[in-house]
Amino acid sequence: MFNEQQTKLARYAKALGHPVRIYVLQTLAKQTCCYSGDLSEVLPIAKSTLSQHLKELKEAGLIQGEIEAPRIKYCINKANWAEAQDLLKAFFED
Amino acid sequence: MFNEQQTKLARYAKALGHPVRIYVLQTLAKQTCCYSGDLSEVLPIAKSTLSQHLKELKEAGLIQGEIEAPRIKYCINKANWAEAQDLLKAFFED
């Protein structure tokens, strides 16, 4: 019923559908990368909850984590970030 | 903790976070307006489910309904549509 673009768009939008995740993405988009602990210090949520949000963003493809033991460095997944941007742009411009 | 823009952005994005709602918005954005029945004929969901999705889009401010008895004509809420577009544009361009 729904085409690839519609499904992808809904998926990306859903990932953006929470203030914590918006904040995380804005932070990553601004300063290239950061650690979970950096976010945890600022955000008023439990570490485990943040971890869940990061997992969702990872599963949506918008971020990626790189092990830099004992920490994990999170960055924007640039390819998918660009795809989400393009899909949204097209969505609003049709 | 979160500012107005982050909260609004998350709210709009959440409203876009389902294929049915993407489809509805694309349809409305293309052809100015349409009736619930027009959508119901095409979409593989119950009328009541569609009604719920329309309600969510209405509550998010992205669409508005006008009574044209016995039907309801749904249209894009242009002001909020533009706001969502601007917020998303700014989000990806920071």
Next chain:
DNA sequence: ATGATTGTTCGTAAATTTACGAACAAAAGT
């Protein structure tokens, strides 16, 4: 008045989301 059309609201159920603390795993430092 009666019946048909249109779409919402209600009641309900299953799945998903959001949240927390506790327990756990992996690696680095001592």
Next chain:
DNA sequence: ACTTTTGTTCGTAAATTTACGAACAATCAT
């Protein structure tokens, strides 16, 4: 080896989302 640091996973609970059919309300046509 042992402790500390970092972050995930587990178990759990409450709230929200998604979905359906049945009942309802409002208007139009007969």
